[in-house]
Amino acid sequence: MNEKAPKKVRKSKATKPKPEAKASKTKTSESKIPGKKKVLVLGGGFGGVYAAKELERLGRGKLDVELVNANNYFVFQPLLPEVAAASIHSADAVVPLRQLLRRVQVRQAEIMGIDFDEKKVIVVQGTRRIPVDLYYDELVIVLGTSVDLKRFPGLSEHALTMKDLADAHRLRTHVIGCLETADVTDDPEVKRQLLTFVVVGAGFSGVETVAEMRELVRRALKYYPNIKPEDVSVYLIEYANRILPTFPADLAAYATKRLTIHGIEVLTGVGTKSATGTAVELTDGRVIPTSTIVATIGNGPHRLVETLDLDMHWARIKTDRYMRVPGRDHVWALGDAALIPLVDDPKEDPADYATQTAQFAVREGWQLAANIVAKLNGQELKPFAYKSKGSLASLGMSKAVADVYGFKLSGTLAWLLWRGFYLSFLPGFAAKLRVGVTWLLNSVMPPNIVQVQAPPPATRYIHYRKGDKVFEPGMLIDGFYTVIRGAFRLTIDNPETGEHFEKVFGPGEHFGERVLVRSALRTGLVVALEDGLLLFIAQKDFTRFARAFPFLDNYFKDYIERTFGGLDKSFAPGSTNAKTELETLP
Numbered sequence: 001m002n003e004k005a006p007k008k009v010r011k012s013k014a015t016k017p018k019p020e021a022k023a024s025k026t027k028t029s030e031s032k033i034p035g036k037k038k039v040l041v042l043g044g045g046f047g048g049v050y051a052a053k054e055l056e057r058l059g060r061g062k063l064d065v066e067l068v069n070a071n072n073y074f075v076f077q078p079l080l081p082e083v084a085a086a087s088i089h090s091a092d093a094v095v096p097l098r099q100l101l102r103r104v105q106v107r108q109a110e111i112m113g114i115d116f117d118e119k120k121v122i123v124v125q126g127t128r129r130i131p132v133d134l135y136y137d138e139l140v141i142v143l144g145t146s147v148d149l150k151r152f153p154g155l156s157e158h159a160l161t162m163k164d165l166a167d168a169h170r171l172r173t174h175v176i177g178c179l180e181t182a183d184v185t186d187d188p189e190v191k192r193q194l195l196t197f198v199v200v201g202a203g204f205s206g207v208e209t210v211a212e213m214r215e216l217v218r219r220a221l222k223y224y225p226n227i228k229p230e231d232v233s234v235y236l237i238e239y240a241n242r243i244l245p246t247f248p249a250d251l252a253a254y255a256t257k258r259l260t261i262h263g264i265e266v267l268t269g270v271g272t273k274s275a276t277g278t279a280v281e282l283t284d285g286r287v288i289p290t291s292t293i294v295a296t297i298g299n300g301p302h303r304l305v306e307t308l309d310l311d312m313h314w315a316r317i318k319t320d321r322y323m324r325v326p327g328r329d330h331v332w333a334l335g336d337a338a339l340i341p342l343v344d345d346p347k348e349d350p351a352d353y354a355t356q357t358a359q360f361a362v363r364e365g366w367q368l369a370a371n372i373v374a375k376l377n378g379q380e381l382k383p384f385a386y387k388s389k390g391s392l393a394s395l396g397m398s399k400a401v402a403d404v405y406g407f408k409l410s411g412t413l414a415w416l417l418w419r420g421f422y423l424s425f426l427p428g429f430a431a432k433l434r435v436g437v438t439w440l441l442n443s444v445m446p447p448n449i450v451q452v453q454a455p456p457p458a459t460r461y462i463h464y465r466k467g468d469k470v471f472e473p474g475m476l477i478d479g480f481y482t483v484i485r486g487a488f489r490l491t492i493d494n495p496e497t498g499e500h501f502e503k504v505f506g507p508g509e510h511f512g513e514r515v516l517v518r519s520a521l522r523t524g525l526v527v528a529l530e531d532g533l534l535l536f537i538a539q540k541d542f543t544r545f546a547r548a549f550p551f552l553d554n555y556f557k558d559y560i561e562r563t564f565g566g567l568d569k570s571f572a573p574g575s576t577n578a579k580t581e582l583e584t585l586p
């Protein structure tokens with residue numbers, strides 16, 4: 001790819017706003033400030049923040065810079081594994097965008113579409129979610145990437161990810177939840193599953209996540225008297241033949257050794273095939289029973305970017321060396337979302353392009369800002385050029401590896417360098433101070449094992465492997481299940497009357513609807529007869545929904561009578577013991 005636009009430039013067909021977006025009433029002119037050009041920056045991550053800051057500095061008086069981001073804060077992603085491990089507080093890994101960008105207009109909104117012909121971006125903001133059009137003179141797309149686990153059945157539904165603050169928080173809560181249950185369960189199989197932690201992908205975010213998670217578990221164990229250190233298993237799974245591909249081989253070997261000493265089983269040359277809520281299956285046929293799968297793989301195209309009809313390669317927007325998007329006037333792209341060549345005639349070699357790291361995104365932001373200002377001043381643009389200064393990865397237990405300016409370091413010194421570097425890189429004095437103090441306190445204080453629970457989504461897909469139990473007699477009822485794929489067998493045995501009931505459910509059929517009439521314990525056993533997928537709706541939500549639509553309520557009542565009407569009525573789920581309240585209409 002060279003500076004010129006590629007021959008095959010797609011016709012300027014804008015992403016059509018969705019019908020509701022067309023109904024937009026608010027029209028914001030290019031710039032509200034007369035004589036100023038409007039630059040819209042889409043995305044408030046590393047690339048967006050540093051580009052917007054520099055645009056404001058270089059274009060002061062001439063540019064009206066606005067940054068749009070889904071959250072009102074900037075996430076310092078390299079510290080997310082520390083948040084997940086409770087080494088720092090969630091709030092310490094984020095900085096309010098308005099504090100970072102004092103002179104830039106910040107808009108918290110979700111970007112829904114871009115109309116390149118009209119030079120406008122459609123966003124929704126606020127609780128009323130009314131679409132608003134934002135017009136631009138120059139547009140900067142820096143929306144990062146999305147996690148795409150579609151290639152691995154079950155991973156999207158059952159793996160935790162490590163991309164934003166909510167992910168880190170969820171992982172920490174989940175790990176502590178596993179320890180809480182493992183400490184009290186009597187079932188050895190369940191205990192083993194709860195105490196097995198699997199991280200998939202051994203790039204630096206996977207390595208740091210597995211190391212920090214191991215550290216959290218190790219430090220927390222003294223508060224869980226029924227869990228012995230040998231009950232815990234931690235795996236790091238990597239498809240390539242070694243971990244940390246961006247590091248020199250000897251540092252990667254050191255890292256593998258340290259992780260192994262730390263009690264982490266590092267499996268290389270093997271990938272994940274599929275996952276369920278109770279296990280992960282590897283490409284070599286091994287099945288690891290686990291309740292915790294963290295996927296740091298699957299960097300896919302950003303969902304909105306994918307719909308923009310732009311030239312994409314390797315799931316990134318192709319740009320020229322100046323970060324302009326070929327075929328789209330006034331549109332620029334950078335950061336993880338963009339494929340920026342580092343040489344004039346790039347080949348199919350990742351080394352010919354900017355890498356997807358914060359280090360690059362920051363430099364791209366600076367250069368892009370200079371190029372936009374140069375363009376508006378009629379000056380020459382400069383191609384983006386940058387050589388990585390190196391990489392650092394923390395390995396837990398106060399150890400790290402560093403490859404900086406060609407110098408290779410490992411162990412405690414590298415770890416101190418890692419901490420010092422990220423502290424200096426963290427934007428804002430207050431954030432630096434908070435993280436520094438927390439790190440100091442954490443070295444002498446016990447880990448924080450408070451579990452602030454976030455309920456799982458009320459509606460979700462659940463994968464099952466052949467033989468898995470969906471529920472069994474005596475379990476508190478949880479919700480309603482619809483079969484999407486596979487076959488599931490329900491058996492109900494009444495020990496008092498000797499009654500036996502059996503039914504197999506296939507795609508489109510459902511079970512668990514008796515939550516509508518009874519709320520207590522299950523009397524039946526449901527087992528997957530083959531690998532399958534269920535849609536689960538939590539009891540409260542299902543009941544509300546069915547009650548709100550009389551035809552649904554009537555359908556289920558009729559279905560229950562037709563299907564289970566012959567069963568002994570006294571064999572009610574938990575009619576004599578645990579009962580939970582059925583919700584009444586407000």
Ligand SMILES: Cc1cc2nc3c(=O)[nH]c(=O)nc-3n(C[C@H](O)[C@H](O)[C@H](O)COP(=O)(O)OP(=O)(O)OC[C@H]3O[C@@H](n4cnc5c(N)ncnc54)[C@H](O)[C@@H]3O)c2cc1C
Pocket residue numbers: 042043044045046047048068069070071074075077078079080081109110111112142143144145162163204205304334335336337356357358359360361392
């Ligand atoms: C766990 C982890 C550890 C890492 N560690 C390192 C490290 O040690 N060193 C390093 O150099 N790099 C590291 N990286 C990579 C680095 O964080 C990324 O390369 C960098 O964040 C890319 O910046 P970006 O601005 O392109 O995208 P992002 O930082 O992802 O920012 C994109 C922004 O766009 C916003 N957005 C997306 N869609 C919408 C929408 N529809 N509407 C509104 N806003 C939207 C998002 O909220 C986000 O704020 C790490 C990444 C992770 C996940």
